[in-house]
Amino acid sequence: MTSHNITVTKDAQAYLRDLLSKQDADGIGVRIFVERPGTPHAECCMAYCPAGEEEEGDVKFEYDGFHAWIEGKSLPYLEDAVIDFKKDSMGGQLSFRAPKSRVPDIGPDATLEEKIHHILYSEINPHLASHGGSVQLLELTDDNMAVLEFGGGCQGCAAVEVTLRHGVEKTLLEKLPELSGVKDTTDHSVTDNAYY
Numbered sequence: 001m002t003s004h005n006i007t008v009t010k011d012a013q014a015y016l017r018d019l020l021s022k023q024d025a026d027g028i029g030v031r032i033f034v035e036r037p038g039t040p041h042a043e044c045c046m047a048y049c050p051a052g053e054e055e056e057g058d059v060k061f062e063y064d065g066f067h068a069w070i071e072g073k074s075l076p077y078l079e080d081a082v083i084d085f086k087k088d089s090m091g092g093q094l095s096f097r098a099p100k101s102r103v104p105d106i107g108p109d110a111t112l113e114e115k116i117h118h119i120l121y122s123e124i125n126p127h128l129a130s131h132g133g134s135v136q137l138l139e140l141t142d143d144n145m146a147v148l149e150f151g152g153g154c155q156g157c158a159a160v161e162v163t164l165r166h167g168v169e170k171t172l173l174e175k176l177p178e179l180s181g182v183k184d185t186t187d188h189s190v191t192d193n194a195y196y
Contacts, residue, residue: 003077015085017065027051033071044099077101144180
C-alpha cells in the first residue's frame with residue numbers, strides 16, 4: 001500500500017497490525033518521523049501513537065487494520081520510503097529505507113536551517129572529507145548565528161580557524177546573507193585525530 005510515496009509492505013502491515021493489537025489502548029496507531037532530516041545523521045523513527053497524541057501538522061494514513069500518523073515536516077524526506085518486515089530466527093525485523101531522508105530538501109520555502117544543512121552537506125563537507133573532517137550545524141540562534149561543530153580530522157587541527165573563517169563562514173555568508181555569523185563550538189584542544 002502506498003501513500004504519499006511511502007510503501008508499507010504486506011508483511012510490515014501484518015506485523016504492525018499484530019503489534020498494535022497487543023497494546024492496551026483504544027485507537028492506538030504508529031507515528032513516523034525523521035530525526036535530523038536532511039543531514040548525514042538522519043534517522044527514520046516509528047513510535048506508538050495513542051489516540052490524541054498525534055502532533056499538529058501530522059498527516060493520517062489508513063492501512064489494513066491500523067493507521068499511521070506521519071509528521072508533516074518529515075513527509076518530503078520520506079518520499080519513496082519503504083517499510084518492510086523480514087522474518088528471521090529471532091522473530092523478525094522491521095526495516096525502514098528512506099533514500100531521501102539524508103538529502104536536504106531545498107524548496108523555495110526551505111528554512112534557514114535547512115539551507116545551512118544543504119550547503120554544509122552538498123558543498124562544504126565533501127571538501128573537508130578529503131582531510132577526514134566534517135562540520136555540522138548544532139543550532140541556529142535567535143539572532144541567526146550558525147553554531148557549528150567540526151569533527152573527524154578537523155577537530156584539533158591547527159588550520160581549523162582558517163578553514164572556518166575563509167572557507168565555511170565565507171561560503172555560508174555569501175550564499176545566505178540573512179545569517180548574522182558563524183561560531184565554532186568544537187574543542188580544538190583535543191588533537192587525537194588531527195590532520196596536519
